[in-house]
Amino acid sequence: MKKFMDDNFLLAGEVAQWLYHDVAKAMPIYDYHNHLSAKEIYENRKYDSITQVWLGGDHYKWRILRSNGYDESYATGDKAPYEKFLAFAKTMPYVIGNPMYHWTHLELQRFFNIYETLSEKTAQEIYDKCNAMLQQDEFKVRSLIERSNVKVMCTTDDPKDDLQYHKLLKEENLDFRVLPTFRPDSLVNAEKTFFLPYIDAVRAMGYTMESIADVTKFLEDRINYFHEVGCRLSDHGMDVVMYEFAEAEEVDAIFKKAISGGELSACELAKYKGYIWKFVGQEYAKRGWVMQLHIGALRNNSARMLTKLGPDTGFDSIADSPVAAPLSKLLDALDATDSLPKTILYCLNPADNAVLAAMLGNFQGGGVVGKIQFGSGWWFMDTKNGMINQMRSLADMGLLSRFVGMLTDSRSFLSFPRHEYFRRILCNEIGKLVENGEYPYDKDVLKEIVEGICFNNINNYIAKE
Structure with missing residues (x-):
């Protein structure tokens, strides 16, 4: 394997x-x-959070959240940033066979040097680590x-x-x-x-x-x-x-x-x-x-x-x-x-x-x-x-x-x-x-x-x- x-x-x-x-x-x-x-x-x-840069305008991610049973407040609605991120993290183990699973982890690996898989268990740690890194100049748009x-x-x-x-x-x-x-x-x-x-x-x-x-x-x-x-x-x-x-x-x-x-x-x-x-x-x-x-x-x-x-x-x-x-x-x-x-x-x-x-x-x-x-x-x-x-x-x-x-x-x-x-x-x-x-x-x-x-x-x- x-x-x-x-x-x-x-x-x-x-x-x-x-x-x-x-x-x-x-x-x-x-x-x-x-x-x-x-x-x-x-x-x-400079982005305030990983939720903003990841979920802010991505209809690919909104579709999988809806398909996994989350209401619109978790996609385009008014849930708090971490609540939206957590919903996406909880959904991720079920995205088997979808390129979203690969894209997500490639982005975590290449930009944030995070090799753990995203899930409910790792959500808080990954959220905090990404948000801390996003405050650095190397995570401004031009640097990305x-x-x-x-x-x-x-x-x-x-x-x-x-x-x-x-x-x-x-x-x-x-x-x-x-x-x-x-x-x-x-x-x-x-x-x-x-x-x-x-x-x-x-x-x-x-x-x-x-x-x-x-x-x-x-x-x-x-x-x-x-x-x-x-x-x-x-x-x-x-x-x-x-x-x-x-x-x-x-x-x-x-x-x-x-x-x-x-x-x-x-x-x-x-x-x-x-x-x-x-x-x-x-x-x-x-x-x-x-x-x-x-x-x-x-x-x-x-x-x-x-x-x-x-x-x-x-x-x-x-x-x-x-x-x-x-x-x-x-x-x-x-x-x-x-x-x-x-x-x-x-x-x-x-x-x-x-x-x-x-x-x-x-x-x-x-x-x-x-x-x-x-x-x-x-x-x-x-x-x-x-x-x-x-x-x-x-x-x-x-x-x-x-x-x-x-x-x-x-x-x-x-x-x-x-x-x-x-x-x-x-x-x-x-x-x-x-x-x-x-x-x-x-x-x-x-x-x-x-x-x-x-x-x-x-x-x-x-x-x-």
Whole structure:
């Protein structure tokens, strides 16, 4: 029986162990998609307690607390910090097989040098030790980033954002860069309740929003502004992939119907969204940006809890809408005029792994290595099995060696060990191919492949400032 989470955790053979310890472990991190706060980085926030930094905004942890029978006061509610932490500690022994168990203990080990397992028995000791350490300067946000060997991190930002803290951070002499990411979902999703208030907020900035030409003018202006601040990526929460071709005049009528409070049909939504996605895709291509498409979330399933807590509180799941045909139409519409940007496709439904892995090959080329990427296992799929299945699908149908690798998609500055988790799984998968005689034991090539997936591929893929 192996020791729990020892140095060779998840590394089954000698090749895997060499690849991780001698190659992957020391590689820097390019965390190209997360939901971290530029303001907290600039202000170099110090957290009051492990509860605040661990449970304050993590819907993964809230979901397991609910599943273990705790009421909402222990997740998003008003229980005292230690009561929330104790509930999480009591839950932890029952999280067998869930990546949360591994993430939790990796974070305790790497940041706090705590190797005891978290449970009701160890809760008080671990809570006190973590809280004492969090008062030290090395546990301020910037130090957490530097200690994790992060070189670049990309936040997720609304087009209206003034990017004040990103601009201030550019003036700092930091060992890492913080770049914004352009995410215009609130303007794209005309069927959502937040659409009309968003239009009003854009008007409050001084923009006229009466026609589709006004919409594209706003988007172009904000893309230019983001570009000046260092943005080189966009992100789209494409819960349902929709695309139907329509001329500007027809889309203009659809937009006017939407801002007057009219309900749009599925066809009208496909034309409006498709028009916007095509427009911004062309703008991204002009500037060398990367377009990220996160496909397949079924959000806010509990209307009761949405009313009570708002969105992004742990009541989302996996959707099963058709992907292949509408996605192909959108990518082809951009490719037809040679204006398809570098694109990373993520799916939340594992049934779509092969769909996306096969889709990549339709639109590669133009002298760009891995122009169209199959993104890492995302959200419900950044599990051990989810990562393995994503990598195997990519290897089956494309070039795993050109994969741009892992990201945290996190709201916690303690989440960077997820890169270690991914790297161990990656090295084990490649190691098994070598051990099984399916790939030669060529150390130079293997080293190049693993270093590429860990950092070099994404560093080369994203255009520099």
